[in-house]
Amino acid sequence: MYKRILIVLDTRPVSRAAVDEGLRLAAAHGAEVTFIAVLPHYPLPISEAPFLDGAAEREFELAAQANADRLLAEARDAAEEAGVMSHTMVGSGEDATAVVLDAARHRRSELVVVATEGRNALMRLLTGSVIPGLITAAPVPVLVCRPPEAPEAGVTPGTRAPRRRAARKRAAAASAEPPQAPT
Numbered sequence: 001m002y003k004r005i006l007i008v009l010d011t012r013p014v015s016r017a018a019v020d021e022g023l024r025l026a027a028a029h030g031a032e033v034t035f036i037a038v039l040p041h042y043p044l045p046i047s048e049a050p051f052l053d054g055a056a057e058r059e060f061e062l063a064a065q066a067n068a069d070r071l072l073a074e075a076r077d078a079a080e081e082a083g084v085m086s087h088t089m090v091g092s093g094e095d096a097t098a099v100v101l102d103a104a105r106h107r108r109s110e111l112v113v114v115a116t117e118g119r120n121a122l123m124r125l126l127t128g129s130v131i132p133g134l135i136t137a138a139p140v141p142v143l144v145c146r147p148p149e150a151p152e153a154g155v156t157p158g159t160r161a162p163r164r165r166a167a168r169k170r171a172a173a174a175s176a177e178p179p180q181a182p183t
Contacts, residue, residue, distance in 0.1 A: 002029045006109035008100055009037045009071045017147040018115035019075050023082045025111070032085040034107045035075040037068035038099050039092040065090070097133030104140060112142045
C-alpha cells in the first residue's frame with residue numbers, strides 16, 4: 001500500500017516511536033523511508049540585538065546541525081537493522097510544518113509519520129508542535145504515534161481499562177446510595 005514513507009525526527013525521546021512504527025510499516029509494505037530532521041529556527045533574544053556579531057547564531061546552527069546528523073545516523077542504523085531502504089534529509093525554515101510538507105511533496109511520500117507526547121492543545125501551541133498543521137494541510141495521511149506506555153506496578157498490560165470501568169461503577173453505586181442518617 002505505502003511505497004514511500006516520510007518519518008519526522010526531533011530531539012525528543014518520543015521521536016523513537018515514529019521511527020519504530022514507520023519502520024514496521026515500511027517493512028510490512030516493502031516501502032522505503034525518508035527521515036527528515038528540521039533544524040530549529042534561531043531565537044534572537046532582544047538583549048542580543050545591539051550586539052549582532054552572529055557568533056551565537058552560528059554556534060546554535062552548528063549545534064543544531066550536529067544534533068540532526070546524530071538523529072539521522074541513529075535512524076538510518078535502525079532502518080538498516082530492519083532491512084528497510086532509507087534516505088535522510090535536513091530541512092530548515094521558520095515554519096517547520098511547511099518544511100515537512102515540502103519534503104513530503106518533494107519525496108512523493110504517501111504517508112507522513114510523526115510522534116507526539118500527547119500534550120494538551122495549549123502546550124502544543126506554546127511549544128510549536130507541527131502536528132496540527134500537518135494533519136490539516138498534508139496531501140497524504142499523517143500517522144501520529146505515541147510511545148508505548150510502561151505498565152504500572154502490579155498492573156498486567158491490557159487490564160487497566162477494565163479496572164477503571166469497575167472503579168467508576170463502584171463510585172457511581174456509592175454516590176447513588178441514600179445518605180445515612182446520623183444516629
